[in-house]
Amino acid sequence: MTHVLALDQGTTSSRAIVFGQDGRVVASAQEEFPQHFPHPGWVEHDPADIWESQLRVAEDALAQSGDTDIAAVGITNQRETIVLWDAKTGEAVHNAIVWQDRRTADACAAMRAAGYEDAIRRQTGLVLDPYFSATKLAWMLDNVPDGRARAESGGLRAGTVDSWLVHRLTDGAVHATDPSNASRTLLFDIDTCTWHENLLAHFGIPAALLPDVVPSSGVVGEVRVPGALEGLPIAGLAGDQQAALFGQTAFDEGVGKCTYGTGCFILLNTGSTAVRTDAPLLTTVAWTLPSQVRYALEGSVFIGGAVVQWLRDGLGIIEHSSDVEALSASVPDTGGIVFVPAFAGLGAPHWDPNARGLIVGLTRGTRAGHVARAAIESIALQVADVLDTMRAESSLSELRVDGGATVNDTLLQFQADVAGLPVVRPVVTETTALGAAGLAGLATGVWQDLGELVRNCEIERRFEPSMPAPEVEARRAQWTRAVERARDWV
Numbered sequence: 001m002t003h004v005l006a007l008d009q010g011t012t013s014s015r016a017i018v019f020g021q022d023g024r025v026v027a028s029a030q031e032e033f034p035q036h037f038p039h040p041g042w043v044e045h046d047p048a049d050i051w052e053s054q055l056r057v058a059e060d061a062l063a064q065s066g067d068t069d070i071a072a073v074g075i076t077n078q079r080e081t082i083v084l085w086d087a088k089t090g091e092a093v094h095n096a097i098v099w100q101d102r103r104t105a106d107a108c109a110a111m112r113a114a115g116y117e118d119a120i121r122r123q124t125g126l127v128l129d130p131y132f133s134a135t136k137l138a139w140m141l142d143n144v145p146d147g148r149a150r151a152e153s154g155g156l157r158a159g160t161v162d163s164w165l166v167h168r169l170t171d172g173a174v175h176a177t178d179p180s181n182a183s184r185t186l187l188f189d190i191d192t193c194t195w196h197e198n199l200l201a202h203f204g205i206p207a208a209l210l211p212d213v214v215p216s217s218g219v220v221g222e223v224r225v226p227g228a229l230e231g232l233p234i235a236g237l238a239g240d241q242q243a244a245l246f247g248q249t250a251f252d253e254g255v256g257k258c259t260y261g262t263g264c265f266i267l268l269n270t271g272s273t274a275v276r277t278d279a280p281l282l283t284t285v286a287w288t289l290p291s292q293v294r295y296a297l298e299g300s301v302f303i304g305g306a307v308v309q310w311l312r313d314g315l316g317i318i319e320h321s322s323d324v325e326a327l328s329a330s331v332p333d334t335g336g337i338v339f340v341p342a343f344a345g346l347g348a349p350h351w352d353p354n355a356r357g358l359i360v361g362l363t364r365g366t367r368a369g370h371v372a373r374a375a376i377e378s379i380a381l382q383v384a385d386v387l388d389t390m391r392a393e394s395s396l397s398e399l400r401v402d403g404g405a406t407v408n409d410t411l412l413q414f415q416a417d418v419a420g421l422p423v424v425r426p427v428v429t430e431t432t433a434l435g436a437a438g439l440a441g442l443a444t445g446v447w448q449d450l451g452e453l454v455r456n457c458e459i460e461r462r463f464e465p466s467m468p469a470p471e472v473e474a475r476r477a478q479w480t481r482a483v484e485r486a487r488d489w490v
Contacts (some may be wrong), residue, residue, distance in 0.1 A: 001071035004441045005232070006433035007054055007064065009077040009161050010240065011098065011262040012309060014053040016061035017433040018068060021446055023456030025430065027064035029057035036095060041102040041490075043344070047083050047092035048159060051168045055225065062228045072238030073169075074440030076243035076432050077161035078262075079184045082133040082142045084158045084209075087464075090172050093144050093156065096164075097136040100302060100344040104135035105353040116202055123189045123196055125274060125283030127351055131300070132201040133160060134186035141204070151206045158209040160184070162237050166211075170236060174221035174408075177211040178237035179293070180213065188213075190274050190285055193293065216242075216287040217439040236440030240432050241265040242286050245296060247435030248400045248426065249457045251450050251465040256396050258383055259432060260405035261348070264304035266386050267296040268394055279389050280349040287439065297393060299348035299386030303357075305405045305412075307341040307375045317368040325408045328376050331369035339359035339374035339481040341382075345485065349389040356489040360482050379405065379481045380415040387419050391484060398422045398462075402431035409463075418468035418476060427458040 002021040008014070014033065020024040031053045036044040085092045097103070108128050111117065117128045126132055139157055141147040151158045153167035157167070160181045166174050182188040182195070187205060189196040197212055214220055216238045223229045240248065241465070244259040245267045253271035258264060267286070274283050274295040286294040308324045311317050318324055338360050345353040358373065390396060399421050405411055406429050417421040428434055442446045467475075 002438040002446060003065070003068045003070050004446055005058065005070050005073045006075060006437040007058055007075045007165065008086065008240070008433040008436065009050060009054050009075070009165060011078045011100070014050065014056070014057050015433065016058040017430055017437070018061050018065040019434060019437040023428060023434060023453070026068060026426065026461060027061045029060035029064065031057050034392045039103070041344070043098040044095035044359070045098055047096050050096065050164065054165060055368070059228045061304040063172070070232055071446045072233045072440040072444040073229065074436030075165055075234065076160050076240050076436035077165065077181070078236050078242065079160060079239035080131055080133050081161050081180055082136045082140070082158060083161065083164040084137065084156060085164070085167070087155055087157050090167065094247070095160070097140065099131055101136065102130050102345055102353050103280065104130040104139055107135045111202070120186060120202065122276070124186050125183065125190045125198060125276070126186055127280070127282065127404035128186070129351060130353055131347065132186045134205060137205055138203050150251065151209050152440040153306070154208045156209055159211045163211045166178065166234060166237070169223045169225055169229070170221040170223040173224065176214045176220050176237070177212045178214055178216040179285040179288050180216055180239040180242040181237065182213050184239060190283065190295070193285065193288065215290055217289050217443045219443055230350055233444060235443040236436050236438070238287055238436055238439055241267055241298065242284070242296065243435030243439070244402055244432040245269065245435065246287055246438055247431030247433070248402060250400065254395060256390070257400040257402065259400065260304050260379065260403035262304060262306045263384050264301035266299045266377060266383060266390060268396065270295045270297055270394070275393070276451045277393050278450065279393055281353055281389060281393065282348070289442070297390060299384040299390055301386060302344045302347045303341040304379050304382070305403070306343070307339070307378060308405070310341070310343070311372060311375055317372065324372050324376065324483055325410055327369050327372035329409060331367065331373055334377060335370035336363070336375040337366060337368055337370055338478055339378045340482050340486040341375065341378050342486045344482070348386050350483070350487065352487050354490045355487045358482070358486045361484060375415055376408065376411050380411060380418055382439050383415060384418045384476070396421070398424050400424045400426070402426065402429045413466070414462040414465045416465045418472055420465050420472070422465070423463040424459055425461050425463070427460045448482070
């Protein structure tokens with residue numbers, strides 16, 4: 001069997017892609033699902049929407065691929081989003097709380113004031129921020145009827161989206177996650193790769209809730225859902241950003257990538273060492289194979305492609321996300337405006353949950369094209385801020401890129417200009433799904449070793465920096481001034 005089905009469950013859509021042994025896409029399907037915003041700063045998903053949309057696109061992709069033999073299923077997912085469900089019925093007991101949600105900012109602040117942050121960072125590699133899963137899960141246990149009592153008695157299960165999909169695919173037979181996802185919860189010791197008793201106590205999370213931690217590459221269970229997927233082994237699990245690093249074949253220490261999705265995520269492979277730094281970067285598990293653990297430094301931008309979705313759904317100035325490049329190209333520049341899309345606070349390197357979005361420099365001459373261009377540039381400027389911090393910790397010679405927004409040449413050229421780095425786009429830009437497929441295919445013999453995956457990876461285009469240095473400096477300085485005005489808004 002020479003093909004793998006990758007399930008790529010994202011923040012705004014669910015996708016399924018069938019990959020051949022050459023790493024090329026054979027078939028794919030995608031479906032958006034609703035976002036819920038019950039209060040300002042709150043973001044939720046209905047777990048049933050996640051599951052049902054993911055199942056539909058998986059069946060669609062398999063139907064498109066015809067008689068293709070599928071060796072295994074790999075799963076990659078939005079990472080810090082947390083789901084809580086009934087252990088007997090398998091039904092969710094609350095909407096999933098999404099990684100963008102900021103409702104627990106006060107709880108995190110209280111824990112910092114109580115002196116927990118340093119110990120938590122040492123064990124988890126993360127900052128104490130509502131971005132991660134632990135305080136979200138604690139909030140659910142406090143707000144679901146009898147939540148804590150049911151959790152302590154074993155009546156509830158919790159997990160990130162990979163665990164939710166494994167639960168549904170195996171009809172409740174398997175409750176599992178992998179270290180790349182577990183390391184995003186604030187409950188996981190990244191040195192021992194285990195749930196940590198002290199961390200569970202800090203956040204008030206009963207151990208009975210949590211999934212078993214299994215390798216990122218290895219057979220976890222078998223699909224028991226009647227239909228096209230039934231009987232297929234689930235053989236790969238990885239959080240979306242770590243999966244993209246794997247899919248970019250960034251297997252060597254010192255190689256990095258940026259994924260442009262709903263947010264933007266820059267990861268740098270640090271090998272077998274979990275590098276701790278005083279810089280505002282995260283230390284995370286990249287993946288685990290049966291014989292190795294790999295770590296990464298990460299910088300996260302909360303709002304990347306989501307700013308384009310907001311132009312479409314919030315402002316209504318474009319009909320389709322793909323229209324943004326043409327609209328932004330209708331003007332020669334931003335007309336002097338700067339757009340800071342801090343809709344869910346600011347991630348690295350600022351880590352300010354109280355920041356909010358703003359557009360500054362508006363005049364009577366501002367047009368929709370200026371706003372669209374400023375939105376596109378805001379994505380690259382946020383990434384450049386993270387890269388500056390990352391390069392202070394380690395060398396980085398080029399930026400490998402992937403994700404939906406990489407079809408936008410304007411974005412990638414501006415990224416190369418403001419970052420001062422070559423930006424490299426592969427032929428297959430769906431590297432998040434490709435990483436999940438690679439992990440599953442390694443476990444089931446589709447690929448024999450990492451070298452086969454490297455040979456499949458082809459470069460489509462390199463974007464070289466071309467903007468004059470004085471202009472880059474002026475644009476970066478203007479951006480920094482705007483960011484300062486957006487910080488600590490609420």
